[in-house]
Amino acid sequence: MSVAVASNRLERQKVRIRPVEAVAASRPSRRLSRLKAWFQRNVVEGIFLRRQVERFFLVFGGHIFFQTLDAASRFDLFTLLKNHNGMTRQQICEELGIEEQPARIMLLGLVSSGMIKKRGEVYKNTRMANEVLCSDSQTNLLPYIALQRHVMYKGMPKFYESIKEFRNCGLEEFSGDEPTLYQRLAHDPEVEEVFHDSMSALSVQTNKILADYVDLSGVKSLVDIGGGDGTNIITLTAKYPKLQGRVFDLPTVADLARAQLAAHPNAARLGAVNGNCFEDDLPTDADCFLLAHFCTIWSPERNKQLLKKCFDALPSGGRVVIFNMMQHNDETGPLSAAVGSPYFLTIATGEGMLYTWNEYEQWARESGFADVKQVKLPRDHGAIVAIKA
Numbered sequence: 001m002s003v004a005v006a007s008n009r010l011e012r013q014k015v016r017i018r019p020v021e022a023v024a025a026s027r028p029s030r031r032l033s034r035l036k037a038w039f040q041r042n043v044v045e046g047i048f049l050r051r052q053v054e055r056f057f058l059v060f061g062g063h064i065f066f067q068t069l070d071a072a073s074r075f076d077l078f079t080l081l082k083n084h085n086g087m088t089r090q091q092i093c094e095e096l097g098i099e100e101q102p103a104r105i106m107l108l109g110l111v112s113s114g115m116i117k118k119r120g121e122v123y124k125n126t127r128m129a130n131e132v133l134c135s136d137s138q139t140n141l142l143p144y145i146a147l148q149r150h151v152m153y154k155g156m157p158k159f160y161e162s163i164k165e166f167r168n169c170g171l172e173e174f175s176g177d178e179p180t181l182y183q184r185l186a187h188d189p190e191v192e193e194v195f196h197d198s199m200s201a202l203s204v205q206t207n208k209i210l211a212d213y214v215d216l217s218g219v220k221s222l223v224d225i226g227g228g229d230g231t232n233i234i235t236l237t238a239k240y241p242k243l244q245g246r247v248f249d250l251p252t253v254a255d256l257a258r259a260q261l262a263a264h265p266n267a268a269r270l271g272a273v274n275g276n277c278f279e280d281d282l283p284t285d286a287d288c289f290l291l292a293h294f295c296t297i298w299s300p301e302r303n304k305q306l307l308k309k310c311f312d313a314l315p316s317g318g319r320v321v322i323f324n325m326m327q328h329n330d331e332t333g334p335l336s337a338a339v340g341s342p343y344f345l346t347i348a349t350g351e352g353m354l355y356t357w358n359e360y361e362q363w364a365r366e367s368g369f370a371d372v373k374q375v376k377l378p379r380d381h382g383a384i385v386a387i388k389a
């Protein structure tokens with residue numbers, strides 16, 4: 001090796017060899033950067049971002065998780081799991097007559113989205129699944145899942161167009177030329193039945209809340225505007241033995257309600273009136289109008305118009321009860337309000353949404369009601385009770 005080459009090599013090595021003091025000084029900063037990397041991996045990526053990314057997957061793949069839930073509910077898998085108090089995959093396959101691989105895919109979707117649990121090799125229902133996903137549960141929401149399948153999945157792909165045009169473009173998927181889904185349902189008895197079954201499943205869940213928490217003890221005659229098949233008034237008249245209850249709804253729906261109510265033991269106190277609440281007069285012999293899951297359908301202007309109409313038809317001391325899920329006053333949620341609102345724009349009427357507590361209270365006051373109370377209720381529900389002086 002020539003002297004020049006050797007000294008060149010030494011020069012290069014010198015560059016790489018760092019003085020002892022420099023190494024010592026860099027130790028804390030290396031430790032710091034290792035700590036930073038650990039924090040980034042375990043805390044930022046592992047906890048905060050992971051949660052956000054999981055949320056993203058739930059939203060981005062919402063339609064896939066829904067299909068997983070829908071498939072499982074059509075197999076009545078949740079009832080099976082409840083009745084067996086948990087099952088292995090092999091047992092599930094044998095019971096349902098399906099192959100391992102598709103069963104694995106369905107079960108993975110259900111476990112990862114939190115619909116059921118997996119403990120070792122055993123799949124079990126969550127408490128929520130026992131309550132709302134088993135066909136033998138009194139409070140099951142299976143008809144509501146069927147509504148998603150038959151109505152929401154048909155119309156909701158037009159959400160983008162509906163936002164741009166501010167009209168219910170998704171309604172084009174349903175036969176008829178009327179402006180709302182409720183009127184068009186009369187053309188399709190099968191979907192109409194799915195719709196009313198789902199409303200009544202929802203009412204079974206929620207009208208118990210209404211009966212338990214909203215005091216109607218002074219009321220003699222209640223008219224449930226848009227009362228559907230009469231599930232609400234059945235519950236309320238059962239709680240209040242002197243209460244008379246009537247549904248006020250579109251003709252085909254009022255007919256449906258009449259048939260159901262006639263067979264009820266309290267039939268003498270129950271009835272149905274045909275009517276369109278915006279075009280026809282409201283009964284003037286009622287001392288309470290119930291607007292249950294009804295104001296969400298309409299624009300603020302129509303709701304004010306309806307509240308004023310109720311105010312004019314009521315005697316002094318009469319009241320209106322608005323009952324539905326409420327949006328937070330600061331417009332940040334809850335999820336139930338966010339997931340419920342697009343349907344009213346895209347399919348139902350092209351104008352409604354789940355409004356805030358304060359909006360309802362303000363409309364009631366503007367309509368003439370002086371005594372207005374907000375009643376907070378379970379499951380994101382609320383009631384506005386407005387009394388005429």
Ligand SMILES: C[S@@+](CC[C@H](N)C(=O)[O-])C[C@H]1O[C@@H](n2cnc3c(N)ncnc32)[C@H](O)[C@@H]1O
Pocket residue numbers: 182199200202203225226227228229232248249250253275276277278291292293294
């Ligand atoms: C979302 S459902 C609510 C059903 C029931 N109130 C409940 O709490 O489950 C809306 C109801 O309003 C009725 N409806 C729609 N437009 C109406 C109108 N203009 N006048 C009266 N009822 C109407 C529908 O037929 C349907 O029964």
